[in-house]
Amino acid sequence: MVSPDTLRVDYAGAVVHALKQEMERDTRVFVYGEGINDTGAYLNSTDGIAARFGEARCFDVPNCEDALVGLGIGSALMGYRPVFVSLRVDFLMLAMNQIINHAARWPAMTGYQASVPLTIRALIGRGWGQAAQHSGALYSMFANVPGLEVVLPSSPLEGAGLLLTALRSNLTTIVIDDRGVFAGAEDVPAVVEPIPFGEARVARAGTDVTFFAISSMVSFALRVADQVAASGISAEVIDLRTARPLDEETIRSCAARTGRVAVFDIGWPGFGLSAEVARVISEASPLQRRLLSVHRKDEQTPSSAFLEDAHYPRLDDVAQQVEAHFS
Amino acid sequence: MVSPDTLRVDYAGAVVHALKQEMERDTRVFVYGEGINDTGAYLNSTDGIAARFGEARCFDVPNCEDALVGLGIGSALMGYRPVFVSLRVDFLMLAMNQIINHAARWPAMTGYQASVPLTIRALIGRGWGQAAQHSGALYSMFANVPGLEVVLPSSPLEGAGLLLTALRSNLTTIVIDDRGVFAGAEDVPAVVEPIPFGEARVARAGTDVTFFAISSMVSFALRVADQVAASGISAEVIDLRTARPLDEETIRSCAARTGRVAVFDIGWPGFGLSAEVARVISEASPLQRRLLSVHRKDEQTPSSAFLEDAHYPRLDDVAQQVEAHFS
Amino acid sequence: MDVTAEVALECLERMVVIRAVEEGICAEYSNRNIRGPVHLSIGQEAMAVGVLNVCRPEDVAVSTHRDHAHYLAKGGSVGAMIDELYGLESGCSRGYGGSMHLFSGEANFMGASAVLPGSTPIAVGLGLGCKLDGRRAVAVGFSGDGASDEGSFFEALNLAAVLKLPVLFVCENNGLSTNTPLAARQAQTDISAKARAFGLVAANADAVDVFAVRRAAAEVLDHVRSTSQPAVLALTADRLCAHVGPVSTIDPIDTGAMLAEAANGATRDPIASCVGAILRDEPQLRGECIEILEGVPTRIAAEFRRANAAFEDRNAVAGLVAPPPPKSHTV
Amino acid sequence: MDVTAEVALECLERMVVIRAVEEGICAEYSNRNIRGPVHLSIGQEAMAVGVLNVCRPEDVAVSTHRDHAHYLAKGGSVGAMIDELYGLESGCSRGYGGSMHLFSGEANFMGASAVLPGSTPIAVGLGLGCKLDGRRAVAVGFSGDGASDEGSFFEALNLAAVLKLPVLFVCENNGLSTNTPLAARQAQTDISAKARAFGLVAANADAVDVFAVRRAAAEVLDHVRSTSQPAVLALTADRLCAHVGPVSTIDPIDTGAMLAEAANGATRDPIASCVGAILRDEPQLRGECIEILEGVPTRIAAEFRRANAAFEDRNAVAGLVAPPPPKSHTV
Numbered sequence A, B: 001m002v003s004p005d006t007l008r009v010d011y012a013g014a015v016v017h018a019l020k021q022e023m024e025r026d027t028r029v030f031v032y033g034e035g036i037n038d039t040g041a042y043l044n045s046t047d048g049i050a051a052r053f054g055e056a057r058c059f060d061v062p063n064c065e066d067a068l069v070g071l072g073i074g075s076a077l078m079g080y081r082p083v084f085v086s087l088r089v090d091f092l093m094l095a096m097n098q099i100i101n102h103a104a105r106w107p108a109m110t111g112y113q114a115s116v117p118l119t120i121r122a123l124i125g126r127g128w129g130q131a132a133q134h135s136g137a138l139y140s141m142f143a144n145v146p147g148l149e150v151v152l153p154s155s156p157l158e159g160a161g162l163l164l165t166a167l168r169s170n171l172t173t174i175v176i177d178d179r180g181v182f183a184g185a186e187d188v189p190a191v192v193e194p195i196p197f198g199e200a201r202v203a204r205a206g207t208d209v210t211f212f213a214i215s216s217m218v219s220f221a222l223r224v225a226d227q228v229a230a231s232g233i234s235a236e237v238i239d240l241r242t243a244r245p246l247d248e249e250t251i252r253s254c255a256a257r258t259g260r261v262a263v264f265d266i267g268w269p270g271f272g273l274s275a276e277v278a279r280v281i282s283e284a285s286p287l288q289r290r291l292l293s294v295h296r297k298d299e300q301t302p303s304s305a306f307l308e309d310a311h312y313p314r315l316d317d318v319a320q321q322v323e324a325h326f327s
Numbered sequence C, D: 001m002d003v004t005a006e007v008a009l010e011c012l013e014r015m016v017v018i019r020a021v022e023e024g025i026c027a028e029y030s031n032r033n034i035r036g037p038v039h040l041s042i043g044q045e046a047m048a049v050g051v052l053n054v055c056r057p058e059d060v061a062v063s064t065h066r067d068h069a070h071y072l073a074k075g076g077s078v079g080a081m082i083d084e085l086y087g088l089e090s091g092c093s094r095g096y097g098g099s100m101h102l103f104s105g106e107a108n109f110m111g112a113s114a115v116l117p118g119s120t121p122i123a124v125g126l127g128l129g130c131k132l133d134g135r136r137a138v139a140v141g142f143s144g145d146g147a148s149d150e151g152s153f154f155e156a157l158n159l160a161a162v163l164k165l166p167v168l169f170v171c172e173n174n175g176l177s178t179n180t181p182l183a184a185r186q187a188q189t190d191i192s193a194k195a196r197a198f199g200l201v202a203a204n205a206d207a208v209d210v211f212a213v214r215r216a217a218a219e220v221l222d223h224v225r226s227t228s229q230p231a232v233l234a235l236t237a238d239r240l241c242a243h244v245g246p247v248s249t250i251d252p253i254d255t256g257a258m259l260a261e262a263a264n265g266a267t268r269d270p271i272a273s274c275v276g277a278i279l280r281d282e283p284q285l286r287g288e289c290i291e292i293l294e295g296v297p298t299r300i301a302a303e304f305r306r307a308n309a310a311f312e313d314r315n316a317v318a319g320l321v322a323p324p325p326p327k328s329h330t331v
């Protein structure tokens, strides 16, 4: 049943919904991206924006990612709130000079007199043979860098609320949209509320072990939790939501309570989320058990369905690992 | 006393020495960089290469970092062993499309039929008011990425041996030269031997606590170790040498032995070296004590001498922290 | 036609091979055993074939997301490519690359990048390798007009010119990047004029006519090879298919229809155009043309059947369920 | 001279301010209280002054590592800049930026990037902001010739042209990137020709003559402002100083010597050239010229003394020992 106060939408619908709400409220917000007004562009996550607000506020641009981020930085310095949409996070590699050396640093360079309220949304093309160059979960490199915020929504509801916060933030925010979160639908309030950054969410209560997850790995962790519940393991699932700022307090308190931790990451293990969670915990207090890291293989994504299947974590394998590790 | 079998050289001299040795042995090696044949270029670390091997093997190039890495990748695919020198690691942000999406991925994309034996040296301009854009210790983002090797030499001897390995490696290797390692001189063998990647080095023996360090933080850690020795703390100092591959075995065994660990990093804390070391340890066995992370402040580098002083870790502060933490 | 009958038929045959492979993809894709994004070159076959027909085997080439035609025209194995599409270990990239990352060491096809304008700077490095090798080989870098929106494209042109490297940059202008027209992306759309402003020699050709492409390519290649200076060849044609996905806007090859279309002076189909040119100048080659138009698709269909069966066998062990086809083919 | 006496003296005064500040840096640097790399614009002052003299206060500007002249010509406070060099909290960037990252919100000087060609794409965004504001303001992006080696420079030009944004790209061609000449870096060195190939209006001026710069700038600015289309202004002059570090290749301002040099038609010093032009056309302004040449350096020297004392006071608390000066000034 859909109540009048909510809409049942998928992730793309939720993003569009939040964007429209904010564009209505704040005329400084505008959106741009390569082919943004194409039918079905960005997995439908920009549908109808141009129709509603006109192409002046939702415009197509040439393929020039570095200049496009510069476009955002410059207009943000003038008080606007640009949203750049990138079809793949991999394509942001062309804009790293603007993102790392400029967007993240300009505030510091001016003694924090200037700010760069830019939002960058970037998709991860997980699955369907996208191969090495279209499936990168390249977000740790942003999370390493002070001056940026890195957001990894796990569902339509999360996508809407976190995007709203990004649009209102005075820092440059990278919102990572994993193809894995686009499938299901969820009820989203007609009037979206912003979700504060750096506040994790309990996605499932549990007592024996804590699963810290982000993005599409939240639903994966929930499925693992259901599966191991059958073997008597009660897993709590924490959606960390943002990799920077990270909710260190929740990480520490959950880890202290259960003493057993697994991290579910969309990326590679080295210098990634499990590492960061391990640091936060290790700086506070020792774990009772060894930490379990769940992540894609430490290799560049292969194309073949057979190899891809072995590249990403598999539900049964992980459930078994969890049981072996924590029971 | 300099024996005939060794040379007393600073870091720049050691790098030049190793490079010359390899260029003599392997005619496929060549070097290029912006202003590379300028007097004093790259803190003297390319001095005399052109004079010895000619400008065909040591050439100046336009300012176009992305194309310059492409130049390296293409020639590496043809069997050459190019060395691209970048004046700052920050400037590599312009080349991230070539480094991350291409150099690191091309082997995988071809089913590991092709390889990209490219070496990239990049300096970190630590200190002297270099400010946010010229002092970045941007290496964690490379260490996150399979297909790359990330090397952080701590001294002339290390610089020579590790560079030699980079030149002979079939992967793309990023060698990070921190301005902090350029000052002192050391005896380097007349015939340099390669230092294998992924094998840490005991820089100082000790029994109570393990300091894992890299790059310029190795000498810093050694000084802290000397200082806390006075308070009866015996610290061992491990030079990790390479962030990818990382010597996980040594990290685990040292951590298991002393149970007390501090990590000395040149970069920021989040998704950085302390995080990665914490992951490696946490996946193996709990520490006895909380992990101590020593790192620059989690902010973009300020220019002012006063602010810079507060930005980088200070010897006395860290020695005190170590004492409070581990004794 | 300024080519021998042999060359003319060689060009036709190569284009039909490319078309037939891509028609095979269109036919087989809905079975969901080919699992990955595919960018077809239907309508653009003459670009790859015209250029690579005048290249030497030792010349090296590098391509983009739309790499099927380049791989096949450079001499990459048809079977190994089809295996690659099915994700088999026998694929030309051992199953790691897929449609966007074909590779053939033997054919000196060095690979393909699906990130703009990634292979263009790499072509410069290949050119440096060729020069250092001293074998007078040339590096050919294919790119689309969309890649020339990117700054690094011009870095590559300048770098090759400054270092005097034997690189032929082939810019395949189909007027579109995904679905955004060139004129909406570039204030000045003449890519050759830009190349000249950067100090490179540049030539244009209409790539509906494979022999026009071949002629223009021969000329710039000669310049590149003899002077060790880079050049740009800008080619125009229509993409007679969707940007991505198994969608052709023209009918599969049918010999009768093709022979009829061949007489149409305004055709935008380079295969029809090629057949038309051959039949106009050398009507006695009609039989050979028909043999190509009928024989090639048949042989290639057999390759698909073989690879599909191999996929089924492999999956009988692996037991993978195909995910729902992606909602949108956007890449 | 095609300007009023008032404007002429305004331009002279601004150039002398810039020169005097940089001579102050040269004089004070060896005391090691100014701790950071410095890129001087000695010899290039007329570029900043000629352009910004015809800009409006509401126009916004953005610069590079060599930003002193732009900041000062845009109206940034002299004292706040000198404080910034000394790393004081009262600095224009509160001590965070240093020489390479001057900032003045009041003067609409939006900052400076020390990574090539970083501020150029940002200028495009500033231009978009200007357009959205609807105030007919223009964004001015300064860059060096070295920045135009970089691909993103051309992305920025194209993007501004496609989106029709009011951006003036000022390319300061001193013929060098660090010490590498332009001709060694670009196969075709005419930046205006490149800009035109990208569809932009472009003009050139010899920037030894501040009034020639001003004239050319007025013309292109008018175009930019009235059409909301970008333009490129390419300026040439010599860098009469080292790339980085407190090294001038000409003597500090000395009124007598400057008046003598002013008569030298071949001078490459834009200040001497400006004085020469004024005295030729308006000899009655000799007194005002002398007052500027003598008065400005005196006032600025006092600012250095003040800031140096503030540094010493601050360091009496902080107790920092200056590190050995860097072996090389390379940036």
Ligand SMILES: Cc1ncc(C[n+]2csc(CCOP(=O)(O)OP(=O)(O)O)c2C)c(N)n1
Pocket: A034, A063, A065, A087, A091, A094, C065, C066, C114, C115, C116, C117, C143, C144, C145, C146, C147, C148, C172, C174, C176, C177, C178, C243, C331
């Ligand atoms: C850096 C980057 N930006 C965007 C894309 C998404 N993309 C894939 S193909 C394509 C169109 C490229 O157009 P063009 O270069 O003309 O090649 P065509 O598809 O027309 O052959 C785009 C924009 C990409 N692959 N890389």
Ligand SMILES: Cc1ncc(C[n+]2csc(CCOP(=O)(O)OP(=O)(O)O)c2C)c(N)n1
Pocket: B034, B063, B065, B087, B091, B094, D065, D066, D114, D115, D116, D117, D143, D144, D145, D146, D147, D148, D172, D174, D176, D177, D178, D243, D331
């Ligand atoms: C991306 C990048 N590469 C290299 C450098 C090093 N660098 C600093 S200034 C400079 C020279 C730039 O020349 P130009 O743009 O002409 O400016 P100029 O110094 O002549 O004013 C170089 C190469 C840099 N800052 N950024």
Ligand SMILES: [Mg+2]
Pocket: C144, C145, C146, C172, C173, C174, C175, C176, C177, C178
């Ligand atoms: Mg195209």
Ligand SMILES: [Mg+2]
Pocket: D144, D145, D146, D172, D173, D174, D175, D176, D177, D178
């Ligand atoms: Mg210059």
